[in-house]
């Protein structure tokens with residue numbers, strides 16, 4: 001039995017590039033180290049694609065597209081469903097790899113794997129519902145058809161915070177539509193993305209239809225986006241990188257779907273179930289150690305219930321169990337990489353210097369690995385950086401408000417528009433915040449947003465396009481009109 005504080009040891013998968021159906025080792029290539037954020041140990045080395053590897057992936061995607069677009073949607077769906085079944089069968093070992101390289105608690109990694117399988121099943125069926133239409137013509141001898149076609153080979157870029165769901169959403173929708181894919185997942189968490197590619201390979205996906213590369217992100221994205229083979233770009237990550245890739249895609253006249261950062265406001269009204277709101281917000285704020293673009297960050301509480309909410313929220317937060325994600329007791333794992341620890345430390349120091357009060361946490365934990373105490377700040381002035389910059393870590397700000405107008409103005413103040421939340425028992429208030437919050441996803445008395453059958457995406461600087469739901473497949477299709485006499 002494992003005693004408290006012992007490191008959890010676990011074997012880590014060998015890492016490859018996956019190009020044209022071939023699993024390519026790192027020999028002779030540059031590599032970068034993969035760390036276990038719970039211990040700081042190097043657990044593997046991910047191979048970097050050379051330019052020749054990228055060109056081979058592009059050539060394979062081009063060939064793969066020619067084959068896959070002619071494969072009936074029914075047959076494509078069979079492959080995607082088989083891959084989903086394999087992901088479910090292999091969920092436990094893959095989830096353990098995910099936790100090892102990303103840090104999140106094992107129960108979250110299991111949930112992520114199940115959700116990724118859901119995306120493959122959902123898009124398998126959506127691919128069979130790509131309908132066109134016939135439009136009545138102005139002349140009797142003319143027949144007018146509108147139909148949807150796969151847009152072409154896709155360059156996709158997925159981050160490290162959801163190493164299973166973010167690649168799955170992109171790959172599943174693109175493949176269901178009949179596109180081929182070259183994907184660059186996050187170099188920090190390569191084993192999970194490779195396990196997804198392995199499931200598709202084992203499910204019978206023809207070679208070249210999916211290619212997985214790693215390396216220096218800016219070199220790979222520029223090379224892929226500029227290639228005439230690529231017809232569509234999809235990126236999940238930060239606003240600055242989204243802007244850069246959008247500019248590159250714009251220059252190449254290629255459509256891009258962007259899922260970027262957020263700074264989610266929460267409006268807790270006096271008529272809400274305060275205990276339930278505090279419990280749900282503590283669980284959701286610190287889920288994934290706060291490294292989730294939907295993470296509730298600015299918690300605005302009506303003044304009459306501010307103190308009772310705050311004390312309950314602090315108590316719920318302080319009760320969370322921190323530790324190595326592989327420990328079954330753990331609810332909050334480490335921060336995933338040193339960049340996030342530095343960013344959180346800087347935001348907390350700045351808020352303190354601006355006069356904020358630290359009501360919970362506020363410090364790095366003195367143990368191996370990258371652990372930061374779940375942190376709650378109050379009395380944070382509007383000019384503090386944390387009121388503008390996405391923390392993307394275990395850090396929440398709580399502030400009082402008096403009127404709904406004041407709360408909505410604060411909620412909509414930032415250029416972000418990804419997720420927003422409200423807690424109220426009033427139907428009138430719920431309707432108003434649903435209408436007036438500027439966000440692509442709004443949770444009212446609820447925070448579960450990552451569901452395959454619903455659209456996932458932001459507005460304003462948080463990006464454009466939707467990745468789930470009936471909308472998710474549309475960005476991988478183009479429209480063709482055929483007029484025939």
Ligand code: NAD
Nearest residue numbers: 157159160186217218221237238241259260261293339392
């Ligand atoms: P970052 O801006 O360095 O990178 C964000 C992501 O983009 C990473 O996955 C990275 O590998 C990738 N990337 C960076 N440059 C790229 C390029 N030129 N081409 C293609 N991909 C590129 O930030 P980070 O430290 O890795 O992550 C923290 C920030 O990223 C947070 O502030 C958060 O806003 C954002 N983020 C958002 C999401 C999301 O779900 N929307 C996910 C992960 C990270």
